Amino acid sequence: MQTATHFDREHCVRAVQSKDARFDGWFYTAVLTTRIYCRPSCPVVPPKPGNMTFYPSAAACQQAGFRACKRCRPDTSPGSPEWNQRADLVARAMRLITDGVVDREGVPGLAARLGYSTRQVERQLLAELGAGPLALARAQRAQTARLLIETTPLPMAEIAFAAGFSSIRAFNDTVREVFALSPSELRRRVPAGRAAGETTPGTLSLRLPFRAPLNPDNLFGHLAATAVPGVEEWRDGAYRRTLRLPYGHGIAALAPRPDHIACRLTLSDLRDLAVAISRCRRMLDLDADPVAVDDRLRTDPLLAPLVDKAPGRRVPRTVDEAEFAVRAVLGQQVSTAAARTHAGRLVTAHGTPVDDPEGGLTHLFPSPQALAALNPETLAMPRTRRATFTTLVGQLADGTLHLGVESDWAEARARLLALPGFGPWTVDV
Structure with a gap:
C-alpha cells in the first residue's frame, strides 16, 4: 500500500466515511474486494475500513491494477492544491x-x-x-x-x-x-x-470542477476589469480569451456555475485539449483548497468579516507567465485603464491575428520574440520603463529568463528583482 501524501490512514478513512468532498484530488481510495478506486466523496456505501487502501494519485491506483469507479469518476476530481x-x-x-x-x-x-x-x-x-x-x-x-x-x-x-x-x-x-x-x-x-456533443469542428463544451466554495464575483470581476482588448473580453456572462498553445491556438469561454465552471474551448488542434484545460484551471485557481485558505484568513480579526461575507476567494493567475510579466511592466505607475490601453496597442501592432466568429477577440498576445524585435522608440512610455520592458522581453526571448510552470518561484523572483526597474511591487503583482 502507498499511503496518501500528508494523511495517515485514520484520517483517510474518516474522510471516506463522511464523504468529504474537500479531499477529492488529495488522495484516492482503492477497494481491495472490487479492485475499483474512488474519490473520497464517492456516493456509494463506503467499504469496510479493512478493505480500503489509499494512494496519492490516480496513476498509482492504475499501476496497482485498480479501475476507475463509474459512479464518482475519480479521474475528474480537482487536482491537488x-x-x-x-x-x-x-x-x-x-x-x-x-x-x-x-x-x-x-x-x-x-x-x-x-x-x-x-x-x-x-x-x-x-x-x-x-x-x-x-x-x-x-x-x-x-x-x-x-x-x-x-x-x-x-x-x-x-x-x-x-x-x-x-x-x-x-x-x-x-x-x-x-x-x-x-x-x-x-x-x-x-x-x-x-451523445452528439459539439458539431463545430474543434469546439468542445465541458465542466471544470472545483472545491467549494468559490466566489465568482471576485474572480471573474478581476479578469473582466483587467481584460486586454482583442485578447480578452467579458461577453454574455462569460470571460473569453485567446490561448497560445503548443500545437496551435485556441479560444476559451469560461462561465461560473454553482458547482462547476462551464468551459467552451475552440482549438485549432485537438492535441492541445489537455494543455488548454490545465491552463484554464491554473488561471482560475480551481485546484485551491478554499476552506483551508478561509480558515487561515479568519485568524486576522480585520479579514475575518470579509471572509465570512464572501468565502471562497481565489487568486487569479495566468495562462501565460511571459505575458503576465510584460503586462506587469505595462501597469507600472499607471491606472488599470491605461495599462489596458498600452497592452491593447501592443496586441494590435504585434500580436498574431486569430478568427473569432463568436465574439470580439482578434489576436494572441505577442510572443516575447515578437516584442523583442520591435523598435523600442515606438513605445509610448517613459524611458526608464521602456528600458525595463526591453530588458525583460529580451531575456524572455533568448531564454536567459524562464517564467514557465517549471520555474522555481524563489529563483525566478530573485532573477526578476535583479533586472532594472523591477521592484517588489512589480514582481509580487
Missing part, C-alpha cells in the same frame, strides 16, 4: 506533466527542463506519488480520451491521437484498463441528450 503551492522538484514536475511536456518531449525532456537526471525525477515521483512520469502522463491521456469520447462525435481513431496516444491499440488498451469499458462502450453510456 499542492502542485500550485510548492516549488520543489515533484511539484514542478507535476505542473509540467499536466502541461503535456511528457507527451511532447518525453521523460528526457521533462528532466532537462527540471535540471535533473531522468533517474532522479523518476525516483522522487515514485516516492511521493506512487507512479513515475510515464504513468502520470498516461493517466492524463486516459482522462483526455474520456472527455473527447463523451463530448464529441469524433471517430475513435482521431480521439486516440488527439489525446496523445501513439497508436489505436495503446488507446484501446488504456481506456479498457482504466475504465473497465471499451471506448465504444464509454460512448454508449453517455445520456442521449449529450
Whole structure:
C-alpha cells in the first residue's frame, strides 16, 4: 500500500466515511474486494475500513491494477492544491506533466527542463506519488480520451491521437484498463441528450470542477476589469480569451456555475485539449483548497468579516507567465485603464491575428520574440520603463529568463528583482 501524501490512514478513512468532498484530488481510495478506486466523496456505501487502501494519485491506483469507479469518476476530481503551492522538484514536475511536456518531449525532456537526471525525477515521483512520469502522463491521456469520447462525435481513431496516444491499440488498451469499458462502450453510456456533443469542428463544451466554495464575483470581476482588448473580453456572462498553445491556438469561454465552471474551448488542434484545460484551471485557481485558505484568513480579526461575507476567494493567475510579466511592466505607475490601453496597442501592432466568429477577440498576445524585435522608440512610455520592458522581453526571448510552470518561484523572483526597474511591487503583482 502507498499511503496518501500528508494523511495517515485514520484520517483517510474518516474522510471516506463522511464523504468529504474537500479531499477529492488529495488522495484516492482503492477497494481491495472490487479492485475499483474512488474519490473520497464517492456516493456509494463506503467499504469496510479493512478493505480500503489509499494512494496519492490516480496513476498509482492504475499501476496497482485498480479501475476507475463509474459512479464518482475519480479521474475528474480537482487536482491537488499542492502542485500550485510548492516549488520543489515533484511539484514542478507535476505542473509540467499536466502541461503535456511528457507527451511532447518525453521523460528526457521533462528532466532537462527540471535540471535533473531522468533517474532522479523518476525516483522522487515514485516516492511521493506512487507512479513515475510515464504513468502520470498516461493517466492524463486516459482522462483526455474520456472527455473527447463523451463530448464529441469524433471517430475513435482521431480521439486516440488527439489525446496523445501513439497508436489505436495503446488507446484501446488504456481506456479498457482504466475504465473497465471499451471506448465504444464509454460512448454508449453517455445520456442521449449529450451523445452528439459539439458539431463545430474543434469546439468542445465541458465542466471544470472545483472545491467549494468559490466566489465568482471576485474572480471573474478581476479578469473582466483587467481584460486586454482583442485578447480578452467579458461577453454574455462569460470571460473569453485567446490561448497560445503548443500545437496551435485556441479560444476559451469560461462561465461560473454553482458547482462547476462551464468551459467552451475552440482549438485549432485537438492535441492541445489537455494543455488548454490545465491552463484554464491554473488561471482560475480551481485546484485551491478554499476552506483551508478561509480558515487561515479568519485568524486576522480585520479579514475575518470579509471572509465570512464572501468565502471562497481565489487568486487569479495566468495562462501565460511571459505575458503576465510584460503586462506587469505595462501597469507600472499607471491606472488599470491605461495599462489596458498600452497592452491593447501592443496586441494590435504585434500580436498574431486569430478568427473569432463568436465574439470580439482578434489576436494572441505577442510572443516575447515578437516584442523583442520591435523598435523600442515606438513605445509610448517613459524611458526608464521602456528600458525595463526591453530588458525583460529580451531575456524572455533568448531564454536567459524562464517564467514557465517549471520555474522555481524563489529563483525566478530573485532573477526578476535583479533586472532594472523591477521592484517588489512589480514582481509580487
